[in-house]
Every structure is written in C-alpha cells, then in structure tokens.
Amino acid sequence: MKTASLANQDPTKQRSHQHPQSKIFRKGNGGLTKIAVSFVAVLLLSMLTACTSEPSKPAEEKPENKGPELITARSAFQKLYVAARGWNQDAKPYRISSIATSDGNGHDGKWAVWRGGFASATQRAAKTYTWSGSNADGAPAKGISFGIEDSYSATNSSTQVWDMAFLKIDSDQAFDTAQKHGGDKVLEKAPDTPVTYVCDWNHNTNELIWHVIYGTSREGAKLTISVNASTGEFIRVEK
Numbered sequence: 001m002k003t004a005s006l007a008n009q010d011p012t013k014q015r016s017h018q019h020p021q022s023k024i025f026r027k028g029n030g031g032l033t034k035i036a037v038s039f040v041a042v043l044l045l046s047m048l049t050a051c052t053s054e055p056s057k058p059a060e061e062k063p064e065n066k067g068p069e070l071i072t073a074r075s076a077f078q079k080l081y082v083a084a085r086g087w088n089q090d091a092k093p094y095r096i097s098s099i100a101t102s103d104g105n106g107h108d109g110k111w112a113v114w115r116g117g118f119a120s121a122t123q124r125a126a127k128t129y130t131w132s133g134s135n136a137d138g139a140p141a142k143g144i145s146f147g148i149e150d151s152y153s154a155t156n157s158s159t160q161v162w163d164m165a166f167l168k169i170d171s172d173q174a175f176d177t178a179q180k181h182g183g184d185k186v187l188e189k190a191p192d193t194p195v196t197y198v199c200d201w202n203h204n205t206n207e208l209i210w211h212v213i214y215g216t217s218r219e220g221a222k223l224t225i226s227v228n229a230s231t232g233e234f235i236r237v238e239k
Helices: 011-016 019-027 027-053 073-087 170-191
Strands: 091-096 114-122 125-132 144-145 195-202 207-215 223-228 234-237
Touching: 073 091, 073 125, 073 144, 091 223, 170 195, 170 207, 170 223, 170 234
Parallel strands: none
Antiparallel strands: 091 114, 091 195, 114 125, 125 144, 195 207, 207 223, 223 234
C-alpha cells in the first residue's frame, strides 16, 4: 500500500479545504478593528447627544378662562353666614343684598356678587361680608371678603337682626312674584334694566321682606316690589 506524502499534495487544494471564516480572520485584524472603532464612535456620539439634549417639556396648559359664577341669594347667604359665624358665634344677619356688575342682570334672581350684613349682640358689633364670583372690572376679588367692624345697637330698626329660618323664599322666586305685579311690563319696555335685591326685616309688620328693585338702587328704580321672604306672597308696590 502506498502512503500519500504530504509533500506531494497540491498546496492550493489544502487552502481550499480551510474553514470559510478563516479568510475573514486571515485578512488581518485591521478590518474588524475598523468596524469596532466605528461602532464605539457611533455609540459614544449617541450617548453624548442624549446627555446634552434637554428633555422635551410638556406643552404648558393655558389657564381656563371661566365665566362669572352667578348664584341666587340663599346660595350666597350660606357662604356668608359661615364666614360671619367664624367672626362671632352669635352673629345674625340683618341684611342681604345683591351688587350689580356688568356680568349679570338679575333677571333670573342671580348675581355674581352678594353682600351680607351681620351683627353680634354680645359684642355690640356689626360687620359686612361679601361673596364674589365675578370677573367684571371693579368687582371684588373672587371669594369671601369682609369690611371693617362697626358698632351695633339692637334698637336701630334699620339693622334689626333676624333668624335665618325666616328666609324660605329665594331671590329667583321673589323675582317671579315681582314679574307678575308689573315687573314684566318694565322689562318689556326696557329689557336691559338690571334687577337687584335687598332682603331685610320690617319691624312694623314683623316680617322678612324681599325688595325686588328694577334698577341698581331704590332711589333711581323704575319699579320696586315687596315680597314676603317667608311665604313668597306679594305685599305691595313700593314705587
């Protein structure tokens, strides 16, 4: 038997049986080094960009432009009464009235500003509190504000206190009654006439009364109607 000699083998055939990947490595490490360097450079560049770039800021939300908060007298009175009781525990109301602003007309018994007068018999002091939900120029800031403390006398008939249980009729109900007794004709002729409200105690008749005023004040009113604040009954035409 003849033994093949390695020396007699064709060197080209030996190379042809080598693993294909050996060609890549045999080309030298220069190719791989270049690829690795390029990869590292791209990675470093990405990291540098991520570090230096500022994070995207969320879009700032614009504050919502809310309209005026128009409420009836009893809703405002509850807020004012709580504030007054924080001043003095025996505080009682002697008046509640609407304040005319440009963002309302009072035709539904609602206004964006209401003021309450309260008195403390033990302290012999009186104080006004105002609730505002208005955006109008010149209107009080939104929320509860209060005036300067003043002296109070129980003998003063214009500031006679009353129990809140007497206030059963709200300003919108008083408006409906006033409309049936001449108010509708006033607004038909002059629809832009504001309707304002004052609620106080009548010491002559011992009853709580709504004064529904077709105008911004009693002096210049086109019509003023008295309505019983406990029963809702029409009392009389004041003017």
